[in-house]
Amino acid sequence: MDYRIFLDESCHFEKDSSSVMCIGYVKVSVDDYARLYEEIKNIKLRFKSTFEIKWNKFSNSRVDFYKALVDLFFESSMEFKCVLVKHKDRLSQDEFYNGSHENFYYKMIDFLLKNNNNDGSRYQTYLDVINGRGKERLNKIQETFGNLHHGDSPFISFQHLNTENLFFQLTDLFVGAITYKARFAKGDFDHFHPGKKEFISYLEEKSGYLLEEGSEPWETKFSIMDHQASMKK
Numbered sequence: 001m002d003y004r005i006f007l008d009e010s011c012h013f014e015k016d017s018s019s020v021m022c023i024g025y026v027k028v029s030v031d032d033y034a035r036l037y038e039e040i041k042n043i044k045l046r047f048k049s050t051f052e053i054k055w056n057k058f059s060n061s062r063v064d065f066y067k068a069l070v071d072l073f074f075e076s077s078m079e080f081k082c083v084l085v086k087h088k089d090r091l092s093q094d095e096f097y098n099g100s101h102e103n104f105y106y107k108m109i110d111f112l113l114k115n116n117n118n119d120g121s122r123y124q125t126y127l128d129v130i131n132g133r134g135k136e137r138l139n140k141i142q143e144t145f146g147n148l149h150h151g152d153s154p155f156i157s158f159q160h161l162n163t164e165n166l167f168f169q170l171t172d173l174f175v176g177a178i179t180y181k182a183r184f185a186k187g188d189f190d191h192f193h194p195g196k197k198e199f200i201s202y203l204e205e206k207s208g209y210l211l212e213e214g215s216e217p218w219e220t221k222f223s224i225m226d227h228q229a230s231m232k233k
Helices: 030-046 060-075 101-113 134-148 166-186 194-207
Strands: 002-010 021-029 079-086 122-127 155-160 222-228
Touching: 002 030, 002 101, 002 166, 021 030, 021 101, 021 166, 030 060, 030 166, 060 166, 060 194, 079 101, 079 166, 101 134, 101 222, 122 134, 134 155, 166 194
Parallel strands: 002 122, 079 222, 122 155
Antiparallel strands: 002 021, 021 079
C-alpha cells in the first residue's frame, strides 16, 4: 500500500526557551486520502471554522471543533507517530552529530521514519519549510534514506508542501498538544490554558495515554516515543 506522511515539529530550534521538542507525522493511505480530506473539510464547514488548524492559534471557542477532528482521526485509518525529546539541555555534542543541531534534526527524522514496517509499502513524505536551507535539507534526508535502504528506499519522495494542507494542520495540532503538556509537566510554565487542558484531556482519553509519558512500544494508532536524553555529559 502507498502512504502519504505529513511531518511537522515543535520547539525544535536549538536556542528556544523550551526544555522539550517534538517531531511527528500523520500517515494516511493514498486510497483514503481524498475521502478523509473531504471529511476534515466538512467538519470545518460544520463548525464554521475558517481558521488554519494550528496549535499556536488555539481558541477556547473551537474546542468542540478540535474534539471532532480527534474523533475523525480515531475512527479512520489515519495513524500518528512522534518522537518527544525531553531535557534538550542534556543533549551532548555527540548526539548533535559533530555539534550540529541540524544533524540532530536529521537523526530524529531517521529514527521516526525507519520504524515503519518494511512490508513493501511506499511512502511519499512531506515536510514544512522552516528555514532557508530547505532544499539542502530535503537532499540530505533523501540521501540518508537511500543509503539506509541500499538504494531501494520505500520512502520514494521527500517534498516541501504548503502548510495549508489539512493533514499538515492535524499533525501540528497533535504535536503542539504533546509538546505543551510535556512543557507543563517539566515546569516551563505554571498556567495551564483551560481550553487546551480540556482538549488535551480529551485526546488522552481517546488515545489511552498521558501525552507527556509516551505510549507502549507496539502502539501504531497514536504512538509517542519518549526520548530521554542522558544525564551524562
